[in-house]
Amino acid sequence: MLRSYLRLALFALGLLVGVQVPGFVDDYGKRVEAHHLESEQSLKGFRETARLFFKADLQALVAHYRVSDDPVMRSDAQSVGQLVERARWLAEERQAMQGPWYGQLWHLATAADNELLEVTFQAYRYQVLLAPEAIAWGIASALLLASSLEWLLLMFAWVFGAGQDRRARERHWR
Known part of the structure; x- marks a missing residue:
């Protein structure tokens, strides 16, 4: 009887743990989406400048900043370059989290960002x-x-012979 209750308790534990998976995947996807939107918002002005002067090529804008005679522009080139790279990476992460459920789960298990995973887990x-x-x-x-x-x-x-009577054990050891 105790064995049956232990089975039920174990089943219930597995059930409760299993229903957390879709919620966690969804929370991670929402976090990625929020970071992506924030990243796009921070690049909005730079995108407009790139559209006006560099045919919407942000990399060309960053390259222009890097070779500028103005030391402030050269200094900002690294910051803008990091913003552009982060936006590109977040767009890829967002794309991965918009696929089928098994693709999302595989991405979380193998290629998700550790920092975003940790923050998602802490806030989950x-x-x-x-x-x-x-x-x-x-x-x-x-x-x-x-x-x-x-x-x-x-x-x-089975390895330790539980459930066998004494005669069966003696027969096996002869």
């Missing part, structure tokens, strides 16, 4: 979503966790 509020993908993740996680732990315990019991 545990939630139970009743969206179909959250329910699917919850059930899959619960079944995986419960069955893998049960198999692990059964293998452990």
Whole structure:
């Protein structure tokens, strides 16, 4: 009976952990989107200047700043270059987070920005979503966790002879 309750508790734990996955992925995507919008806003004036004088090429604007005779312009070239690079990177990150759910999850697991992941995790509020993908993740996680732990315990019991009577053990050791 205790074993059945432990199985149910393990299943419930897996279910609760599994339903967090879609919420976390969604929060990370929203964080990337917010950073992307802020980045685009900070480049707005530079984009207009590049449109007027460099056929909308921000790299040409940065190159112009770098070779300028004005030391202030040369100094600003690095800052503008960093803004342009960050905007490009955030656009790629945003694109990755707009794909299918398995692509988003793979991106989070393999190529997501560690800083954004950490900030998202620190700000994440545990939630139970009743969206179909959250329910699917919850059930899959619960079944995986419960069955893998049960198999692990059964293998452990088999290796150490639990569940065998004394005569069966003696027969195997002769």
